[in-house]
Amino acid sequence: MILGIDIGGSKVALALGDGEGRILGETRLGPPDPSPARALADILIEARGLLSGAGVAAPDAIGVSAPGPLDRRAGTLCGPPNLPTWRDAPVVGPLSEALGAPAYLENDANAAALAEWRFGAGRGARRLVYLTMSTGVGGGLVLDGRLYRGRGDLAGEIGHAPIEWDGALCACGLHGCLEAYVGGRAWTEHLRRVVSDETELARKAGGASGLRPEHVVAAARAGDARAKEELERFVGYLARGVVLAVVAYAPDVVVLGTIASAAGETLCFAPLREQVRARIWPAAWEDLRILPAALGARGPGLAGICAALEGLRGERETGRLGED
Amino acid sequence: MILGIDIGGSKVALALGDGEGRILGETRLGPPDPSPARALADILIEARGLLSGAGVAAPDAIGVSAPGPLDRRAGTLCGPPNLPTWRDAPVVGPLSEALGAPAYLENDANAAALAEWRFGAGRGARRLVYLTMSTGVGGGLVLDGRLYRGRGDLAGEIGHAPIEWDGALCACGLHGCLEAYVGGRAWTEHLRRVVSDETELARKAGGASGLRPEHVVAAARAGDARAKEELERFVGYLARGVVLAVVAYAPDVVVLGTIASAAGETLCFAPLREQVRARIWPAAWEDLRILPAALGARGPGLAGICAALEGLRGERETGRLGED
Numbered sequence: 158m159i160l161g162i163d164i165g166g167s168k169v170a171l172a173l174g175d176g177e178g179r180i181l182g183e184t185r186l187g188p189p190d191p192s193p194a195r196a197l198a199d200i201l202i203e204a205r206g207l208l209s210g211a212g213v214a215a216p217d218a219i220g221v222s223a224p225g226p227l228d229r230r231a232g233t234l235c236g237p238p239n240l241p242t243w244r245d246a247p248v249v250g251p252l253s254e255a256l257g258a259p260a261y262l263e264n265d266a267n268a269a270a271l272a273e274w275r276f277g278a279g280r281g282a283r284r285l286v287y288l289t290m291s292t293g294v295g296g297g298l299v300l301d302g303r304l305y306r307g308r309g310d311l312a313g314e315i316g317h318a319p320i321e322w323d324g325a326l327c328a329c330g331l332h333g334c335l336e337a338y339v340g341g342r343a344w345t346e347h348l349r350r351v352v353s354d355e356t357e358l359a360r361k362a363g364g365a366s367g368l369r370p371e372h373v374v375a376a377a378r379a380g381d382a383r384a385k386e387e388l389e390r391f392v393g394y395l396a397r398g399v400v401l402a403v404v405a406y407a408p409d410v411v412v413l414g415t416i417a418s419a420a421g422e423t424l425c426f427a428p429l430r431e432q433v434r435a436r437i438w439p440a441a442w443e444d445l446r447i448l449p450a451a452l453g454a455r456g457p458g459l460a461g462i463c464a465a466l467e468g469l470r471g472e473r474e475t476g477r478l479g480e481d
Numbered sequence: 482m483i484l485g486i487d488i489g490g491s492k493v494a495l496a497l498g499d500g501e502g503r504i505l506g507e508t509r510l511g512p513p514d515p516s517p518a519r520a521l522a523d524i525l526i527e528a529r530g531l532l533s534g535a536g537v538a539a540p541d542a543i544g545v546s547a548p549g550p551l552d553r554r555a556g557t558l559c560g561p562p563n564l565p566t567w568r569d570a571p572v573v574g575p576l577s578e579a580l581g582a583p584a585y586l587e588n589d590a591n592a593a594a595l596a597e598w599r600f601g602a603g604r605g606a607r608r609l610v611y612l613t614m615s616t617g618v619g620g621g622l623v624l625d626g627r628l629y630r631g632r633g634d635l636a637g638e639i640g641h642a643p644i645e646w647d648g649a650l651c652a653c654g655l656h657g658c659l660e661a662y663v664g665g666r667a668w669t670e671h672l673r674r675v676v677s678d679e680t681e682l683a684r685k686a687g688g689a690s691g692l693r694p695e696h697v698v699a700a701a702r703a704g705d706a707r708a709k710e711e712l713e714r715f716v717g718y719l720a721r722g723v724v725l726a727v728v729a730y731a732p733d734v735v736v737l738g739t740i741a742s743a744a745g746e747t748l749c750f751a752p753l754r755e756q757v758r759a760r761i762w763p764a765a766w767e768d769l770r771i772l773p774a775a776l777g778a779r780g781p782g783l784a785g786i787c788a789a790l791e792g793l794r795g796e797r798e799t800g801r802l803g804e805d
Binding site: 284300305309444 | 550625631632633639642644645646653656721725729730732733761764765768769
């Protein structure tokens with residue numbers, strides 16, 4: 158049995174399952190304690206509960222999915238934006254020691270890409286690109302059936318590809334990044350700037366200053382013209398990112414999470430596919446699938462499990478913990 | 482011994498060598514006959530000459546590097562732009578039969594990427610991106626020590642990534658492709674359109690209508706201000722393509738061939754590196770190498786040899802000829 162743990166800024170998810178994605182038990186915690194040691198103590202209580210509930214003495218492996226930057230070999234988080242107090246915080250060592258099993262750490266977007274590839278929308282695809290639009294835009298790549306990380310785990314960061322040269326300033330400091338147009342934070346800032354308080358859309362959020370992407374999705378679904386306009390803008394920029402991903406990787410499937418999957422088929426995927434199709438070669442379009450993430454609430458736990466499966470695979474193949 | 486053959490629109494190169502890139506003999510032919518059968522007969526005469534000159538009865542393997550589109554499994558060319566009469570032309574079968582050795586076909590940009598990775602500027606790099614700017618812009622990827630082709634061999638075609646959304650029309654029919662700005666054909670058309678006949682630069686080409694990128698490189702090297710301006714424009718757009726490649730693949734090394742390598746360090750690589758550096762994350766810049774192709778005239782023959790080495794590797798690993 159594999160214990161998967163997803164550590165996020167707003168919650169922690171745990172799942173106990175096997176290598177085929179069958180879940181024996183899962184649970185969730187609120188935002189992790191700013192002190193990594195205390196947070197790990199909380200996580201261990203839940204983990205032991207899951208294990209004893211399933212009658213498992215110790216897991217075969219532990220996988221941790223967490224936001225980057227992180228040091229995979231050292232098994233530490235390096236102060237990611239959503240967990241700034243987790244700086245050089247050992248995660249793998251304490252968990253491994255406490256639970257008596259090898260533990261592996263993986264970037265959360267990579268782990269989510271692996272989960273959608275093994276168990277979700279991209280099951281069986283030879284090449285998968287995963288993009289998630291939450292606060293920022295994360296990306297993960299499975300190329301020729303293996304995770305591709307790139308130097309310093311930086312590959313696939315299509316969220317920071319320039320989709321508009323000299324374009325909008327991104328939170329990362331660069332200009333024109335995809336994230337500066339479709340990331341949750343950037344889109345929220347944009348909405349609060351451009352949507353008038355007088356609109357029905359703003360009223361639903363208690364004023365423009367309370368607007369979030371969710372309001373736009375809900376209002377567009379209800380037929381609100383102003384909301385549809387903003388969603389079209391979102392889809393238009395998202396198409397640019399997907400086009401870059403298709404040109405760069407020639408994938409079989411592009412899986413989109415969070416905002417895109419929440420917006421759904423009619424408002425997001427149907428127009429997105431048409432826009433992408435018009436901007437790539439017919440040969441690159443043929444058989445290309447552009448799909449919403451399929452794992453939903455089970456995703457984070459499965460991402461943790463996939464972090465362990467990938468760590469085990471890497472060790473098996475190279476005899477050492479994830480090179481580079 | 483491996484026989485490498487590079488079939489291009491303007492010439493054919495042959496090299497006989499080993500898996501370490503040691504060349505026993507090499508030769509060149511002019512443009513291949515429009516009839517593939519006659520061209521292959523010409524190639525076979527040269528190949529037999531190389532083999533007998535080296536005292537080799539038959540090669541262990543044959544590798545053919547040729548422009549796409551091609552059908553690797555069928556071993557046929559599919560009417561590439563520079564060899565339009567080579568449509569569904571069998572190449573691998575006749576060569577293999579005539580010389581009594583397995584033969585493998587590979588896209589020329591992929592084969593050149595492998596050659597620079599095995600024997601050239603990217604020797605030993607774990608992840609290499611190769612871009613070549615001749616008539617069009619070709620790309621090849623070696624990721625985690627293996628050729629990455631993508632679906633339909635379309636990965637790495639950074640030449641057709643949109644560096645300017647709704648930008649210049651590309652020969653491929655899309656808009657804003659890198660190739661539409663830095664490809665040899667596109668740049669030549671641009672020069673003939675914007676450079677005045679009255680300039681020193683145009684005079685050196687016998688009038689603006691005779692201008693080619695080589696004239697710009699030579700004149701810029703001699704200090705011509707107008708030529709420098711055009712070369713700066715070229716480098717500026719090239720930087721956009723390199724930035725996309727770095728974001729997408731997080732490579733250790735980016736190798737640039739043809740026009741870029743001809744322009745050299747001062748006019749191209751030094752300003753290019755500065756522009757790329759300003760547009761990517763510091764972590765992506767650190768230890769990144771952006772280098773001219775190193776193989777020069779030996780490149781095409783070695784590319785052919787690498788096509789064979791890659792085919793042999795694929796068969797060894799999968800038990801069948803290059804999947805997909």
